Amino acid sequence: MNNAFEVVLIQILQRGEGIMHFGILVVEGPCSLMASRLQGWFDKQVQEILAPSGETLTIINAGQHKEVERFDRWLCVVNCDGHVDREESSIHGAAIGLAKRTGVPIFPVVSDLTNFGDLAPPYLSTFNGFQHTLGEPLDELGNLLLENMELLPSKRKIFISYARHESRAIALQLQQRLAARWYQAFLDTHTIRPGTNFQETLMQELSDSDLVILLDSPDIKNRPWVLEEIAFADRACLGTLQVVWPGHRRTIGAGFSEPLFLQEYGETPFLNPEALPKDQCLRPKILDDIISLVAHQRASAFRNREARMVDSVVKSVQTLGWNAVKHSGRYLALTKNEKLIPMETVLGLPDALRIQHAVERHHGCHLEKLPLLYDSQAITNAMADHLSFLEEGLGNIALISPQEVSPWIGQI
Structure with a gap:
């Protein structure tokens, strides 16, 4: 890695820059409860996990839609059963219009998908809806939102x-x-x-x-x-x-x-x-x-x-003098003196799309090869050959099992 680049990255981490701040814009009427229910669900699921890396997840309402500029990644949930204004000129329409122009995912939520055309505003007619009623658990919707923020694998x-x-x-x-x-x-x-x-x-x-x-x-x-x-x-x-x-x-x-x-x-x-x-x-x-x-x-x-895979790696790199910060669902940030190594973490098989996301996330990194940590248990010989083919063909990644981390990082 280029030394000047390493110093800049360390300074960025010390200033708290480069850390992801996630946002969810919830559009609904004043007496609806989707935003508060989602906040409670996310508080239980991810806030504690994001805290060690200094990352946050914040939910805002339609009246705050201009605040999305402070988020590194955000999406929009529209509670169509919650008295959403059907006029695009309204505050609800303005919030949804911003989401559409920005190109972020929009989730229209209705109590009955067969009646989507009547429940959702006409300017959401081209979006797939999600069926959810007030008394149901939020797990399915919450998981979909986590997947879109890359905090949970999307392959399901x-x-x-x-x-x-x-x-x-x-x-x-x-x-x-x-x-x-x-x-x-x-x-x-x-x-x-x-x-x-x-x-x-x-x-x-x-x-x-x-x-x-x-x-x-x-x-x-x-x-x-x-x-x-x-x-x-x-x-x-x-x-x-x-x-x-x-x-x-x-x-x-x-x-x-x-x-x-x-x-x-x-x-x-x-x-x-x-x-x-x-x-x-x-x-x-x-x-x-x-x-x-x-x-x-x-x-x-x-x-x-x-935790099972990453915690063992954290312990092994700490014995070599490295500090490790977990960015859940994505990567480990390994630092030592003025060196920084982003190590992507993959549960299961690292397919081509997951590798692409990893490379794009760290496109400014000057490591010769970006390390991808993956669990190599039970991989067949044919799949091992395929992963070697991807690794050699791309040339800019290093697929590493937990057992290989210490020898690999010892060469840095």
Whole structure:
């Protein structure tokens, strides 16, 4: 790295410049509660995580829309059920107009998407809406906002672990429901192509997932592949939602799991209890609850896994005299004397788009190669070759596993 550039970057950090300040502009009527509810949700989810790096997330209303200039990154939420003025000349129209001219993401929120044309102002007709009612949890909307600010991965990958002979139909139900909420749901029988090394691919896909849904049916304890998936998820600190069958004792082994007991739904949870176990389907209400719990757990599961990977790296670089500040969901800022190394952090597989975002974020960095820290557990030989191809082809990145950090940074 160029020494003069290093000094400038250190000075920027010391002055507090270059630190991200995020903003959310909420447009709604004076008696609506979206802004205050979002503030409460974000206070629980991210404010404590942003604090170590000096970063902030602030919510403002339509009357404050000119203040967005102080944000490094912002987006707009329009509570269309909250008496939004339909005239573009109004203060609401001016706030939304600023968001449109700036090109930031705009999220029109309505209680009924089938009635979007009547609920949303006409100047939002070209935007996709989000359905949310006042009594529902904010997790799904909050996660979408975090993704757009790069504080949470946007690929939304869920791994479904199950025993085919007991819960095949339910696994398919969940895959379809998850797809309708913008998730990629990995299901072995529908995702792995014929001729592929089945178990290698399973573990790689598991490592690349945000969360595991374990269909904890009675015969799970006798399915070695499922037990291996549970053990791997535990080692990797992957969050697990454990859907426990009625009359079945919860399977032990998933340390980062939350249970959903089907017997708590009173009557049979199955639509067709007379069918063979593999053909039984869950009632719609239970499927909705599972999707809601996935949204609720996803952000905290990501933070736990990030902490597992990053905290070990922080300890190792500190023994070499480096200071480390975590910018959650994005990178570590490593400093020593007048040196600064931004080390991007990637949970799962570092795909081409994630690499592009990393390079663009640090385009002014004069490191010969930008380091990308990634979790290399369970990567297949074919994927390792692909990552080497990307690394060599681009020439300006260095893909590093946690075990390789100390030797790599020792050469700086």
